[in-house]
Amino acid sequence: MIRKEEVYRIGRIGKPHGVHGELQMQYSDDVFDRADAAYLVLDMEGILVPFFMDEYRFRSDEIVLMKFCDVDTAEQARQLTGSIVYFPCRLAEAAGGDSLSWAQIVGFTLQDARSGQVIGEIQSVDDTTANILFEVRTPSGTDLLVPASSELITDMDTTCRTIKAHIPEGLLEL
CATH class of the missing domain: 2.40.30.60 (RimM)
Structure with missing residues (x-):
């Protein structure tokens, strides 16, 4: 199955x-x-x-x-x-070698690299604009748009299906 x-x-x-x-x-x-x-x-x-x-x-x-x-x-x-x-x-x-497509990371857990806090699960990736965004569902059920810039991503673990990123200050309070 x-x-x-x-x-x-x-x-x-x-x-x-x-x-x-x-x-x-x-x-x-x-x-x-x-x-x-x-x-x-x-x-x-x-x-x-x-x-x-x-x-x-x-x-x-x-x-x-x-x-x-x-x-x-x-x-x-x-x-x-x-x-x-x-x-x-x-x-x-x-x-795919070393790189993953945007479609492959849907379902990964996004974590704040500084605090280790789980932000939520990546539901989709919006790559229709110049600024690529993760569409994330938080544990409380709200949806967030988080920048998916390579400069912000610090670690990606394909085995544990997690991405650690520096979340811009104040983004989670919106």
Whole structure:
């Protein structure tokens, strides 16, 4: 059984493309193209299920046309529409070398490097602007935007899934 902590989110299945089971997949990380992986993991009503890739081709910087094994009709493809797509962490680590993609750090715990205080869990990374931000959910349930500048990050532990960063003074009081 595949557990949620063994994978990270890389995309979402869109609508079928054609009549032979091909799907559009919007992706945030093209690790499936860089890694030696035969499958992607789809969330099927809360159960993580591996789907073996038959072939794929890039349509744009955000869309790939994906064909899974044994998904041969538009109706079968339509049943997968809206599914969240995940990638195995262990395969990404083998393919990625020393650097992690922004998508891989979702779920990491953010800590203040000075005090050791847990700020919260990284829910997503907003890289749509020049200043990249971590979207963090605090233990009390509130959401914070924290700068994800490399100058502020002091340590990253992929085994413990933690990032230590210098949190700008006054940010937590906002």
